[in-house]
Amino acid sequence: MKPELTRRDVFAGLAVAAGTGNLRADTKDSGRFTICAFSKHFQWTDVKEMSEFCASIGYEGIDLTVRSGGHVEPARVADDLPKAVETIRKCGLKPAMITTDIVDVRSAHAEAVLKTMQSLGIRRYRWGGFRYRNDAGIPEQLAELQPKVRDLAALNRQYGVCAMYHTHSGVGLVGASMWDLYLLLKDNDTESVSANFDIGHATAEGGLGGWVHSARLLTPYMKGVALKDFKWERNSRGAWVAGWCALGQGMVDFKKFFAMLKAAKFAGPLQLHMEYDELAGADAGKKTFTIPKPQLLAIYKRDIDTLKRMLAEGGLI
Numbered sequence: 001m002k003p004e005l006t007r008r009d010v011f012a013g014l015a016v017a018a019g020t021g022n023l024r025a026d027t028k029d030s031g032r033f034t035i036c037a038f039s040k041h042f043q044w045t046d047v048k049e050m051s052e053f054c055a056s057i058g059y060e061g062i063d064l065t066v067r068s069g070g071h072v073e074p075a076r077v078a079d080d081l082p083k084a085v086e087t088i089r090k091c092g093l094k095p096a097m098i099t100t101d102i103v104d105v106r107s108a109h110a111e112a113v114l115k116t117m118q119s120l121g122i123r124r125y126r127w128g129g130f131r132y133r134n135d136a137g138i139p140e141q142l143a144e145l146q147p148k149v150r151d152l153a154a155l156n157r158q159y160g161v162c163a164m165y166h167t168h169s170g171v172g173l174v175g176a177s178m179w180d181l182y183l184l185l186k187d188n189d190t191e192s193v194s195a196n197f198d199i200g201h202a203t204a205e206g207g208l209g210g211w212v213h214s215a216r217l218l219t220p221y222m223k224g225v226a227l228k229d230f231k232w233e234r235n236s237r238g239a240w241v242a243g244w245c246a247l248g249q250g251m252v253d254f255k256k257f258f259a260m261l262k263a264a265k266f267a268g269p270l271q272l273h274m275e276y277d278e279l280a281g282a283d284a285g286k287k288t289f290t291i292p293k294p295q296l297l298a299i300y301k302r303d304i305d306t307l308k309r310m311l312a313e314g315g316l317i
Contacts, residue, residue: 033225033261033270033316034061034096035307039071040285041274041300047071047084051091057301058308061096062088063126063271066113068101069285074109077116085120096269097124097224102163104148105155114159124223124269126196127152127163130174142183145174149184153192164196164224164268169204169242176205178214185221195221200228200273203252204242215257219264227307228252228273244276244283246299247306258314272307274300 037059042050050071051062064084066072072080085095098117102110102125117125130148132141156163165185167175175181175195185193195218202211229250233243247254274283281289282296289296311317 031267033266033268034094035059035304035311036061036063036096036269036271037304038063038099038226038271038273039065040099041279041282043069043071043285044282044287044289047087051088051093053297053300055091055093057304059093059304061094061269063269064088064095064098065285066098066100066125070099072098074101074113077109077113081113081116082120085122095120095122097126097164097271098122099126101129102127102152103129105151111155114155114161117161118159122161124162124164126166126224127193128166128168128175128196132172132174138180142174142180145184146187149188149193153188156192157189162191162223163193165193166196166226167198167201167218169201176201178202178205178218182217182221190221190223194223196224196226196271197222198226198228198273199252199254199257200226200230200242200244200250204230207251211253212256212260215260219260222264222266222268224268224271225261225266226271226273227254228275229254246274246276246278246303247272247310254310255314258311258316262314262316272303274303 035058037050037054039047039050039062043065047064054062064071066074066077066081068074072084088095098113100113101107102113113125117123130145132138152163165175165181167178167181169176174184181195185195197215197218199211199215202214205211206214227247228244229247229252230242230244231250232240235241276283278299279289279296280291308317
């Protein structure tokens with residue numbers, strides 16, 4: 001399903017844009033976090049419709065997918081990213097970050113992406129994807145990865161941008177345990193390489209106290225934060241898996257986490273991830289979804305409203 005927004009949605013978005021102005025200077029923190037929509041959940045539409053709707057329901061910025069199958073294909077970044085950013089800004093939103101396929105300096109189109117970011121005043125991008133092999137020990141593999149991180153940091157410094165390593169959960173993923181990511185980041189400039197801390201995945205890896213320790217360890221390196229919720233559930237084969245759900249419906253302790261962000265004066269992109277089945281395909285970045293569009297849009301609004309209520313209760317807004 002790919003219907004257009006209603007006229008009311010469009011006008012609401014344009015009204016927000018008119019009141020906010022054309023945001024251009026994104027190279028420095030404002031002193032406060034930016035509440036961002038993850039454009040993965042809007043792959044069923046274009047940047048214009050996404051931006052108009054996100055502005056109309058209260059988002060402040062966009063985390064734009066600049067990766068294979070995303071809103072901007074990396075091979076076309078020099079042509080298409082400026083157009084997308086202009087559209088986002090016209091709607092009164094900040095292009096606060098982009099999500100990329102970049103793993104290291106040898107990743108396809110890496111330098112073109114960074115060069116285009118620099119020209120547009122975008123400071124932050126999501127980076128990641130290191131995996132452990134079974135043919136060597138973990139300390140040895142971390143030693144092998146350190147030069148890759150240093151090289152990426154040097155390239156980022158050249159273009160004045162910062163890579164944020166996204167923390168996932170799961171076996172074989174570098175950064176899932178958090179301490180390994182700390183070891184890769186600790187000797188580098190945090191304005192060049194840093195962490196995009198995902199509290200949902202952190203809780204899946206350490207649901208009792210582990211996530212608290214991980215957050216404390218990585219707080220100095222957090223330039224971005226991703227928000228999602230989950231609860232353990234059995235799948236169709238009877239195995240226990242992380243069942244992603246809407247904010248407040250799972251086991252993530254947002255009250256405690258937001259208190260930690262407040263104490264740390266976190267000021268980066270705060271990204272809302274909605275990766276649960278209720279979004280009927282939009283959760284996974286599919287080009288179509290299988291529920292009525294008004295129902296999907298209502299879910300989006302419900303979740304941003306929930307997030308803002310939680311932030312207000314935590315004294316963050």
